[in-house]
Amino acid sequence: MHDTYTQIVLPFKSSPELFEQYTNAYGGLRTGMLMEHLDSLAGSISYKHMLGPDVETLGRISERGFYIVTASVDRLDMLASLYPVRDIRLSGQVVYTGKSSMEVAVKMEALDLDGEEETLMLGRFSMVCRDARTHKARLVNPLVIQSPEEQALHSMGKNAQNRRRSLALQSLSRVPPSSEEAAELHQTFLNYGQDAPGLQSDRVWMGDTKLEKTMLMFPQERNIHQKVFGGYLMRLAHELGFANSCIFTRSHVSFLSLDNISFRKPVNIGSILRLESQILNTSYPGELPAAVHVRVQANVVDVKLGREETTNDFRFTFAKDNGRHGVSRIVPKTYREAMLWLEGKRALEMGRQIRGRLHLGQ
Incomplete structure (x- = not known):
C-alpha cells in the first residue's frame, strides 16, 4: 500500500x-x-x-493496454477553513482494491511555517481499470498490507465500498421512501405545499431554484x-453550485462537502455541455450551520437530434x-x-452525522 x-x-x-x-x-x-487537483492526484495514484x-x-x-x-x-x-x-x-494512496476497481483515499493539509499541520479535507475516489482495446473491466494488482495502520x-x-453498494440498493430510483420519509414529505406538503395565506413566507418552490450555464x-x-x-467538470459544477447557493441564500456560502459524484459517460472534446443546478433541500430551521444541498447535472447536447444525455451528476452541500x-x-x-427532495434530506443527514463524528475525533 505504501508504494x-x-x-x-x-x-x-x-x-x-x-x-x-x-x-x-x-x-x-x-x-x-x-x-480538480485531487481528481488528478487520484488518477496518478x-x-x-x-x-x-x-x-x-x-x-x-x-x-x-489499459486505462x-x-x-x-x-x-x-471540509474539516477546517482554508483561511488563513x-x-x-x-496526498493520497490506494487503500482497497476489488477485481477491477481501486479505492483512493485523499487528504488536503495546511502547512504552517512552524511545522504544524492541519487537515483541511478528506475524501475517497473510486477508480476503475478498463482494457484499452475492448473497454471492458480489467483486473488490477492486488494490494499488499504490511502494517496495522495499513490494515x-x-x-x-472496504467499508466504503460496501456502504456504496448498500446505498445503491436503497436508492429512491429502486425502492420507495421509508414510512418516516413519506410522513415527513406529506407533512411538508400540508404545511408549505398549498397556496393558502401565510404559507409563502419562508418557502421556495424547488422548480424556482434552477440555474444553468452552457x-x-x-x-x-x-x-x-x-x-x-x-x-475540470468537477470544478465547473462546484462553481455553478456555489453561485446558485449564494443566490438562494442571498449570502456568501462556504463549501461543506462534496456528497457524491457519478461519472456515467465521458464528455467528448467539441461537445456542447449544459450544466443545470437546483437546490434540493435545506437544513432545519435554527440548525447551525444553515446548509443547502444542491445538485448539478451535466448534459451533453446532441445538436443534430436535439436531445441531451446526462454524463455526470454532482451533489454539494454549502453553508451560509x-x-x-x-x-x-x-x-x-x-x-x-419529491424524490430529489428526499435525496437532499438524506445527504444533509449524512453530512451532520459525519461532521459530528469528526468533531468527536472518531
Whole structure:
C-alpha cells in the first residue's frame, strides 16, 4: 500500500505568483481548483498502483493496454477553513482494491511555517481499470498490507465500498421512501405545499431554484484519453453550485462537502455541455450551520437530434456564512421533485452525522 503514496505541495504562502493563479474574489483559494487537483492526484495514484512506484511516465495508453477512469467520488468533506492562506499539501494512496476497481483515499493539509499541520479535507475516489482495446473491466494488482495502520485504511476502503453498494440498493430510483420519509414529505406538503395565506413566507418552490450555464468543451481541457478531464467538470459544477447557493441564500456560502459524484459517460472534446443546478433541500430551521444541498447535472447536447444525455451528476452541500439567519424551505411540486427532495434530506443527514463524528475525533 505504501508504494502508492503520492503527495504534492502547493506553496501558496511562500509563492505569491502561485497564489495569484488560485485566488478567489474574497482573497481566499478557489476550492473547485483544489478539487480538480485531487481528481488528478487520484488518477496518478491509480496508475502508480498499476505500473509500479518507479515508473515516472505513463506513455501511450495503447502500449500500456489499459486505462483508468474515475467511477465516482463518495465524499469530500471540509474539516477546517482554508483561511488563513497557507502552503497546502495534497496526498493520497490506494487503500482497497476489488477485481477491477481501486479505492483512493485523499487528504488536503495546511502547512504552517512552524511545522504544524492541519487537515483541511478528506475524501475517497473510486477508480476503475478498463482494457484499452475492448473497454471492458480489467483486473488490477492486488494490494499488499504490511502494517496495522495499513490494515485500518484497508478496512476503511472496504467499508466504503460496501456502504456504496448498500446505498445503491436503497436508492429512491429502486425502492420507495421509508414510512418516516413519506410522513415527513406529506407533512411538508400540508404545511408549505398549498397556496393558502401565510404559507409563502419562508418557502421556495424547488422548480424556482434552477440555474444553468452552457459551454463549449475545448481541447485544452482534455485528459490522456482525449476526453474532457473529469476534474475540470468537477470544478465547473462546484462553481455553478456555489453561485446558485449564494443566490438562494442571498449570502456568501462556504463549501461543506462534496456528497457524491457519478461519472456515467465521458464528455467528448467539441461537445456542447449544459450544466443545470437546483437546490434540493435545506437544513432545519435554527440548525447551525444553515446548509443547502444542491445538485448539478451535466448534459451533453446532441445538436443534430436535439436531445441531451446526462454524463455526470454532482451533489454539494454549502453553508451560509451568516449563520444567525436560517434559509428558506425547499418545497417540491411533483413526484420527481419529491424524490430529489428526499435525496437532499438524506445527504444533509449524512453530512451532520459525519461532521459530528469528526468533531468527536472518531
